[in-house]
Amino acid sequence: MSVIRIVRSAALLSAAALALSACGSDSAITPAGGSTPSSSSESTLAGTLSGSGASSQDSAMQAWIAGFTAVNPDTAVQYSPDGSGAGRKALLAGGVQFAGSDAHLKDEEVEASIEACGPDGALHIPAYISPIAIAFNLDGVDELNLDAETIAGIFRGEISTWNDPAIAGQNEGAQLPDTPITVIHRSDESGTTENFTEYLAAAAPAVWSTEASGEWPADLDGQENAQGTSGVVSAAGATDGAITYADASAVEGMGTVAVKVGAEYVPYSSEAAAKAVEASTPVTGEGRPDGDMAMDLVRDTTESGAYPVVLVSYHIYCTTYPDSETVDLVKAFGSYVVSEEGQAAAADAAGNAELSQPLREKAEAALAGISVAK
Structure with a gap:
């Protein structure tokens, strides 16, 4: 990635992270229509975000962590690539703030997420598409x-x-x-x-x-x-x-x-x-929140040029967290991951397929709904 692109990415990502921190927080932010911060030192985000899960997305995760913390120097993101099942179990047990998973929550896990995450349970955000x-x-x-x-x-x-x-x-x-x-x-x-x-x-x-x-x-x-x-x-x-x-x-x-x-x-x-992911259909069922992006893939497709042995790896977040600081971090990090810059950083590191613009926009809207528990 060129120096010009890195500088431009930092400015864009800092603005995105700060704008997202307005949701559920009283932190100072850049006003709507205001100027983009010129330095990463202007970020108001602080704290540590912990995750666990899929080893498949580990290379991409390291790129996301580096890009996010570069423009938010008072933050840290920790990720343990212990496998998708371990990540989901850790989230449902309250051990981490998010899980990386190459599979969506099963029905019984959805039920458990309501106890762990509040009445709307957990939210799937596609982060990493790879053959x-x-x-x-x-x-x-x-x-x-x-x-x-x-x-x-x-x-x-x-x-x-x-x-x-x-x-x-x-x-x-x-x-x-x-x-x-x-x-x-x-x-x-x-x-x-x-x-x-x-x-x-x-x-x-x-x-x-x-x-x-x-x-x-x-x-x-x-x-x-x-x-x-x-x-x-x-x-x-x-x-x-x-x-x-x-x-x-x-x-x-x-x-x-x-x-x-x-x-x-x-x-x-x-x-x-x-191309295989384009043919997917939403996962439906009781207990899944509005805006959830879990997908069912068409494995037996005959679509020309599609490669059906594919995974969509999610970041699974709670729909509510106990405090505004955690909400700010989750929204800002989640938004960076699905942003055009975050997806490009992952693709450079891991060679994955970048999310399409419609998927990015849907993911951003879903992340915006994460809130402080009442």
């Missing part, structure tokens, strides 16, 4: 074409060698060895696992008969596991013939799968992931 790469370590092979049924067969252990006819038939001319396939999955409860198994269950139901879950099926024997995104990528990179699934930002240097969608094979990219 999940199906990545492998096979000497001399950089890319493979695979349909959903073959991918599901591999991860169930039913296709066990790399020269299996189901793989070879979709990759004419590829030099495929008889190396055994070693499946490496997440050991921790993971939103990446939940998104990946949602794809398998929707796109290849005849093969992947197990219900989608954030926990890998315990009945699949002979597979290896590791904790977190970095764990599975490291294990796969050290194992000849291994295959895994991980946030695409983490698999540099490994072979990857182009997934069959309709009549074509689509390699992962931020643009292809964003």
